[in-house]
Amino acid sequence: MKEEQKIFLIILDGLGDRPIDSFTGQTPLEAARTPVLNLLAEKGTLGLIDVEGVGVRPGSDTSYLSLLGYDPKEYYFGRGPFEALGAGINMNPGDVAFRVNFATLDKKGKVADRRAGRIEKCNELAKALEKIKSEVKFSIKATREHRGALVFKGKGISPNITTNDSKNTGVKPLEIKPTDETPEAKNTASIANDFLSQANKLLDKHPENKKRQKNKLQPANYLLLRGAGSYHPLPSIKERYGLTSATIAGDSLYKGIAIATGMDVVEVRGATGAGDTNLLAKTLTAKNTLLTHDFVVLHIKGTDDFGHDGDAMGKKAFIERVDAALTELANIDNTIIALTGDHSTPCALKNHSGDAVPLLINGRGVRVDSIQKFGERDAAKGGMGRIRGLDLMPELLNLAGRAKMYGT
């Protein structure tokens, strides 16, 4: 018998939910028909995870770090750097990164749409912005839809500046200001304001935007900068756990965290990071990747999107699609499989909540418990009890026979 097992971690973003009246008080997960998950549950053990602590409402970035065993108190430096890495921008320590929304500014200079009419892609627009004349080197890339990332490179800059995004429409964007008295922060605020003004001018006259306006679509003629953060390298998964590792994810944030932690990013055709993603392709790719890597993380975003939209029926149906795509897991040997959420996104709230997320662990050596169905309240009765986000990796390493001894 091989002592060491592989680890396959499946994260359904925003999986956890609350009772829904139209489901006779069941959650979307509880209401969903999930024969594969139930089989895994029957032959596995269940529990609940408080990803950042009991009742703490996690962000997407912090919760993902915690599930990988990186305490965000130590390793979280803002979302921007992870988005930028995920967008394919190389970074050096000290570079300052932002997540970017391509947005619409109306003729009065007010924000008309924070997502530029949910534009499909902004690659050409981002390219046009390379002409901006700035006193720092910079890099800007579009990712999916209206999203992208911007990095200011070099020395003498600081992430300690405010955002220009008021999160409202019909108002002028905010002026970016330093949040401390350092020359670096003042300098960066000034660089950012100048960058935004030049970007607005370049984007306004860009042919793609002219065409959009002709077609009565909102032009993507402005940038909203959020999640400013200074990049610092993280210790790698290999250094921390001795594992070769890979991530399969559609969304740039999760790719970025993978890159920051030295994981391979395996691209999957049709992995969109949204509800229309190619689930079967992702699952099959994950299974293949387990042949060459010790630790594979499969991130599925759709559950979260349906939660944010308050679409309980959609969330339930998506979970059923995930269940079907996981059929292939039945014949994975020598692998500890864990499936959980990074946080709850209750449809009733349309936002992240601090409700604990259900956890399912299956594989050789697991103390199989008596719970036969995967759902929030079934999981609460499971043999794993209630653990924290940072406990997950130690538990998986332990079950996989890969934990180092503390003491002798």
Next chain:
Amino acid sequence: MKEEQKIFLIILDGLGDRPIDSFTGQTPLEAARTPVLNLLAEKGTLGLIDVEGVGVRPGSDTSYLSLLGYDPKEYYFGRGPFEALGAGINMNPGDVAFRVNFATLDKKGKVADRRAGRIEKCNELAKALEKIKSEVKFSIKATREHRGALVFKGKGISPNITTNDSKNTGVKPLEIKPTDETPEAKNTASIANDFLSQANKLLDKHPENKKRQKNKLQPANYLLLRGAGSYHPLPSIKERYGLTSATIAGDSLYKGIAIATGMDVVEVRGATGAGDTNLLAKTLTAKNTLLTHDFVVLHIKGTDDFGHDGDAMGKKAFIERVDAALTELANIDNTIIALTGDHSTPCALKNHSGDAVPLLINGRGVRVDSIQKFGERDAAKGGMGRIRGLDLMPELLNLAGRAKMYGT
């Protein structure tokens, strides 16, 4: 009614396990016939302990400290000092101690057996080593079988040196080297290498070894030094909890931790620290010791040995013997009884794992739960839930009516 109760903590080393096919998926504890433990469970409450945290794989030393309420992050300074105290060597702060294996070096200077053919005792051999001429004062004692402890005494020495034990046979022992640049570490490495070389010469010509070789047994002609640590006194159990206390244990590590924490060590004839130990004598002695002490710890090693040997049947049978020996507990009054493991030693792994250990607490005032059998998965459903190693002593003090108030 007397408010304060006594506390009787029984630690079955390596008790926790994983499902075993030949036991139809039960663990050795679950498969064992344990009427006494089940009666204690029925009238008590159960739970799980993550001794060093969820999934963390505990050593024997760190886990024992945690169960006594001493955070190893603060109080663990290597295994050597505890082994030396347990072997009966007096220590002063700063003394550097090692655990010792008497081993066999072949004629080519290679390690032939790390345990010298599992020699029965080395007391005379250890005595012969007192003739070694070293520039520091030292003390060496044999404990059970091939085991012992060595202490370098005085100033100008450091525990920051490597071991000579590669854990392999058929290779030369490693040269001991300093792990930092201090003169103390360099000095200690040099002292240790010289000590080992002299020990080899003295042991080689010792009559006991001559006799062993004549009888085709491996001579115990070399020392492997491990677990280097510098001794520092710990706050006593009396200081921390206000309890008079005693330990009953066969193995020198647990006696050493008892001495370090100011507990009385009660010797029991036939307590071997192994599977052949006199369980009834240990239990009866513990019961008597409760007449004179507030807090008694009974440590039973055998469960761990069977786990390390991968002997599930042996582990199950040993647990049944423990159960029988605990019959006497039925009529202990005014005592909170807690029984748990210091870690899991699953037979399938033949080593410590980070799986949670089952906990049973019985005594006046305990919130008796509905669980009627003592086993890993029954414990997971118990009223105590899932706690950490450092939580155990506060809970026992609380139930015994001996906890100090935090605030007013």
